[in-house]
């Protein structure tokens with residue numbers, strides 16, 4: 141009741157429950173039919189909640205748009221690659237533990253929240269370039285019980301303000317537009333690891349992404365550039381091909397991470413996914 145799902149979800153849930161009763165020849169309660177009638181006449185609001193169960197028994201609840209594209213962005217819903225990357229991260233928590241993670245194009249925030257809750261990073265920087273996405277993202281971070289740091293760069297200069305404890309990471313939501321962000325701005329985040337999910341959907345975003353990755357390769361920490369992991373759904377092989385070609389042109393070596401099929405989260409439809417590890 142506090143975080144209601146979409147009308148579509150409520151309809152599917154109630155129909156399935158009634159079907160299950162009927163399948164074993166038990167009479168469903170009248171209240172179930174009444175609830176279904178109510179849902180059938182309800183209008184779908186523009187925002188809904190989605191809750192994702194974690195293996196720890198904890199859960200993540202996100203406010204998301206009910207439309208795949210709204211306010212001119214794809215960032216207000218969770219995409220399959222975000223689920224796939226979160227599942228992979230939870231299988232490999234050691235890669236994130238005590239490290240500073242910068243996520244590019246965070247969208248609704250599922251991957252980052254799963255990593256913050258399950259992989260013990262020291263700091264996590266969610267980022268995006270769209271104002272509605274950033275607003276929703278901040279709300280989702282707070283909704284899941286994490287508190288927000290004002291500015292990572294301030295903390296790097298004044299570590300005495302660091303309130304991080306072993307249990308919860310320092311979390312920031314930052315405006316990062318790949319086309320305009322500068323190397324010093326990226327370096328101020330002091331990332332050890334970069335991640336991004338479902339950010340390869342058209343040639344323009346591929347070029348912008350490779351541009352920001354090139355800037356990140358100049359961000360050395362302890363004489364080493366961060367590693368990056370990019371997860372994507374293989375919708376159009378030409379877009380993937382463009383990405384690897386552009387990585388080659390930028391001198392960024394990459395390798396494919398072995399596939400996993402830890403289907404922890406529900407996927408709406410089957411799609412092929414991949415994660416590339418980039419050595420910046």
Ligand SMILES: C[S@@+](CC[C@H](N)C(=O)[O-])C[C@H]1O[C@@H](n2cnc3c(N)ncnc32)[C@H](O)[C@@H]1O
Pocket residue numbers: 213214215216217218219220221222223244245246247248249267268269270273316317318319336337338339341345348
């Ligand atoms: C398809 S959504 C993916 C969101 C989320 N990572 C997921 O997988 O659910 C792509 C995201 O990339 C962001 N994005 C696209 N171009 C960008 C740019 N030039 N700079 C920063 N973010 C960008 C969008 O705002 C959007 O949130």
